[in-house]
Structure formats: structure tokens, C-alpha cells
Amino acid sequence: MLSRRTFLGTSALACLGGGVYGFGVEPLSLAVESVTVPVRGLDEALDGFKIVALSDFHLYPFTELPFIQRAIDTARGLNPDLVVLVGDFVDATAEAILELAPAFSSLNARQGVMAVLGNHDVGKGPALVTRALKGAGVEVLVNRAVEIGVGQAYLRVAGVDSLQGRQDLGSALRGGKDGVPTVLLAHEPDIADLVAQHGRVDLQISGHSHGGQVRLPVFESLSLPRWGRKYAFGRYQVGDMVVYTGRGIGTTGVPIRIGSVPEVSEIRLVRA
Numbered sequence: 001m002l003s004r005r006t007f008l009g010t011s012a013l014a015c016l017g018g019g020v021y022g023f024g025v026e027p028l029s030l031a032v033e034s035v036t037v038p039v040r041g042l043d044e045a046l047d048g049f050k051i052v053a054l055s056d057f058h059l060y061p062f063t064e065l066p067f068i069q070r071a072i073d074t075a076r077g078l079n080p081d082l083v084v085l086v087g088d089f090v091d092a093t094a095e096a097i098l099e100l101a102p103a104f105s106s107l108n109a110r111q112g113v114m115a116v117l118g119n120h121d122v123g124k125g126p127a128l129v130t131r132a133l134k135g136a137g138v139e140v141l142v143n144r145a146v147e148i149g150v151g152q153a154y155l156r157v158a159g160v161d162s163l164q165g166r167q168d169l170g171s172a173l174r175g176g177k178d179g180v181p182t183v184l185l186a187h188e189p190d191i192a193d194l195v196a197q198h199g200r201v202d203l204q205i206s207g208h209s210h211g212g213q214v215r216l217p218v219f220e221s222l223s224l225p226r227w228g229r230k231y232a233f234g235r236y237q238v239g240d241m242v243v244y245t246g247r248g249i250g251t252t253g254v255p256i257r258i259g260s261v262p263e264v265s266e267i268r269l270v271r272a
């Protein structure tokens with residue numbers, strides 16, 4: 001049996017080890033999560049269309065540019081058809097976007113790079129964040145959609161503003177050709193219940209929750225943010241659509257990740 005002193009010593013060492021891991025190892029790790037989403041009515045020309053999603057960069061104070069650059073390089077290496085950036089570019093100040101946005105210029109997706117803003121962007125300076133992203137060639141979708149042509153086929157990519165901003169799902173999903181498969185970018189995943197009611201979206205891509213960021217069993221529910229609790233990470237079926245919530249790249253609040261490795265999401269659309 002462990003003596004009280006040995007038990008306390010072992011516990012202290014375990015806490016220290018956990019702290020070192022959560023502070024210095026996991027936040028600088030990176031996982032590629034691959035998911036295949038069957039889409040009804042997907043044209044043959046779009047079969048296998050690859051979307052790479054990145055979210056929750058939170059540049060400064062805890063997450064730094066070299067780590068984000070690694071995630072961007074990983075996205076490049078996946079040879080994407082489209083890259084989507086799902087919000088929360090900045091954290092403490094909007095000015096960080098002036099350093100971050102140019103890094104997106106190196107993305108090589110055949111159909112370009114598209115983005116929505118997150119609650120932190122909306123809170124710190126949406127105009128500056130939007131301007132910098134556009135300056136780097138990123139298409140920012142605030143309550144609107146674009147249709148991209150691949151061969152004879154079309155894919156609609158819609159974006160809705162953060163729930164902390166001027167969310168207007170109706171405008172985001174209005175108009176366009178009938179029967180065109182639709183991907184919605186929405187920073188906060190829990191908007192999915194509302195989205196599913198529209199019946200026009202095949203796939204919603206979200207971030208925001210950081211997968212809980214610090215996922216200790218006892219505190220799991222406490223670590224999830226508002227609007228990111230129900231569809232917190234991974235894949236969900238909500239009505240007729242699929243929701244995919246990535247764990248994001250950076251950290252916010254505390255510079256720690258435990259049980260929620262930063263993620264680059266590789267999403268392949270296939271014919272249902």
C-alpha cells in the first residue's frame with residue numbers, strides 16, 4: 001500500500017506531467033481527421049471533391065504563427081479542391097489578422113479559400129478581419145452563398161455570420177439554382193437545429209468548441225462554450241444533413257489542450 005507521502009508525491013508528479021503535456025505538447029500537436037460525406041444528387045464531376053477545413057486559429061496571446069503555419073502547410077499537403085476557414089482568426093485583438101491573413105495566401109486549393117467569421121472576430125473587429133482576409137484572396141461569406149462550377153456541375157458554398165454577429169441564415173441560404181448540393185460554413189455548430197429546418201443544406205462545417213479544449217471527464221460539460229455544446233466535435237447526422245465540427249487549431253482562455261488535439265479536417269464528398 002502507498003504511504004500518504006508517496007501517494008502525495010506521485011499525485012504531484014502526475015499533475016506536473018499532465019501540466020507539461022497539456023501546456024507544451026498537445027497544443028503543438030496536429031492531427032488530420034478524414035471524413036467521407038455521402039451527398040444525394042452529387043454530380044459525378046464532384047464525386048470525391050475534397051474540402052479541407054481549418055478553424056479557431058486564435059492568433060495570440062497563446063497560439064503563435066509558426067504553429068498555424070504548420071497547419072496551413074498540412075492543409076496544402078492534402079491537395080484540396082477547396083479550403084474553408086471556419087472563424088475565430090483572432091483572440092485578444094483584431095490587429096493579429098494583419099499577420100495571419102497573408103499566411104493563407106499560400107493555400108493552393110483549386111477552387112480557392114472561403115471563410116466565415118467567429119464570435120471572437122465579431123467581438124474584436126469584424127471589418128478589419130474581413131478586409132485583411134479579402135486582401136489575402138479569401139472569399140468571406142457573411143450571410144451569402146457562392147456557386148462554384150466543376151465541369152458541368154455546381155456546388156453551393158454558403159456562409160452564415162456568427163451567432164454573436166448578425167446571423168441571417170435566410171439570406172445565406174436564399175436564391176441560386178435548385179438541386180445544387182450545399183455546404184454551409186457556420187462557426188458555431190449548435191445552429192445546426194435551425195439549419196436542418198431549412199432543408200437546403202447537405203453538410204454544415206463548424207468549429208468553435210475546440211472539442212472542449214481541456215477534456216477532463218469531470219469538467220467535460222463545463223469546458224464547452226455556449227452554442228457549441230450539442231454538436232461539440234466530430235460528425236453528427238441532424239435531420240437530412242451532416243454536421244462536422246472540427247476541434248480547431250489554437251487555444252483560448254487557457255494555453256492548454258488535454259484530450260483534444262488540434263485538427264486539420266479533410267472532408268471528402270461522395271455520391272450517395
Ligand SMILES: [Fe+2]
Nearest residue numbers: 088118119208
Ligand atoms: Fe468561437
